[in-house]
Amino acid sequence: xxxxxxxxxxxxxxxxxxxxxxxxxxxxxxxxxxxxxxxxxxxxxxxxxxxxxxxxxxxxxxxxxxxxxxxxxxxxxxxxxxxxxxxxxxxxxxxxxxxxxxxxxxxxxxxxxxxxxxxxxxxxx
Numbered sequence: 554x555x556x557x558x559x560x561x562x563x564x565x566x567x568x569x570x571x572x573x574x575x576x577x578x579x580x581x582x583x584x585x586x587x588x589x590x591x592x593x594x595x596x597x598x599x600x601x602x603x604x605x606x607x608x609x610x611x612x613x614x615x616x617x618x619x620x621x622x623x624x625x626x627x628x629x630x631x632x633x634x635x636x637x638x639x640x641x642x643x644x645x646x647x648x649x650x651x652x653x654x655x656x657x658x659x660x661x662x663x664x665x666x667x668x669x670x671x672x673x674x675x676x677x678x
Contacts, residue, residue, distance in 0.1 A: 559585040560603065564596040564619065565611040565640070574609060574640075574665065581670045593622030600626050605635060607677065609661075612641040612652065620655040627656035636677045640665065 559582055563574045571589050578587055590599050594617040596610060608626075610619040617625075623637050639652035639660040652660045658677060661669050 559607060560605040561585050561587045562596065562599055562603075562605040562608045563587065563589045564591070564593065564608060564614070564622070565589070566591050566614040567611075570611070570640075570663070577665065577667060577670055578609075581667060581674065593617030593619055593625075596622045597625045597629075600632055600635060601629065604632065608635055608637045609640055610637050610657065612639050612643070612648065619657075620651060623652075623655040623657050638673060638677070 561578060561582070563571055563578070565571045565574065575587055575589060578585065588599065588603070588605070590596050592614050596608065597617070599605070600608065610623060612619040619639060626632055626635065626637065637657045639657040640663055641648055641660070642663045644662045649660045659673060661673065
């Protein structure tokens with residue numbers, strides 16, 4: 554996957570977190586198409602309609618949390634190949650295990666930095 558043609562979805566219920574993540578991603582992948590939604594239910598709908606390559610999914614959100622949304626996406630046969638990266642301020646082994654068990658490919662602890670994004674894109678994009 555070429556980072557110049559990368560389609561990225563950011564899922565977070567916090568406006569500041571969305572803005573920071575989008576700014577960070579734009580600085581690392583200036584040609585990527587970046588979209589954003591505010592809850593897991595919207596993430597599932599967006600993913601079904603647009604098939605992004607990479608999703609940065611907050612774990613803790615209202616309506617449908619990131620773990621539930623990931624399970625729904627992983628169980629949908631029409632969606633394939635999307636990489637899902639969990640985002641949370643919690644830096645616990647239990648939360649990381651839950652993220653992987655739900656089907657997330659990786660997990661980043663907030664606040665996320667440029668080096669985190671660069672490393673992650675080198676691995677998953």
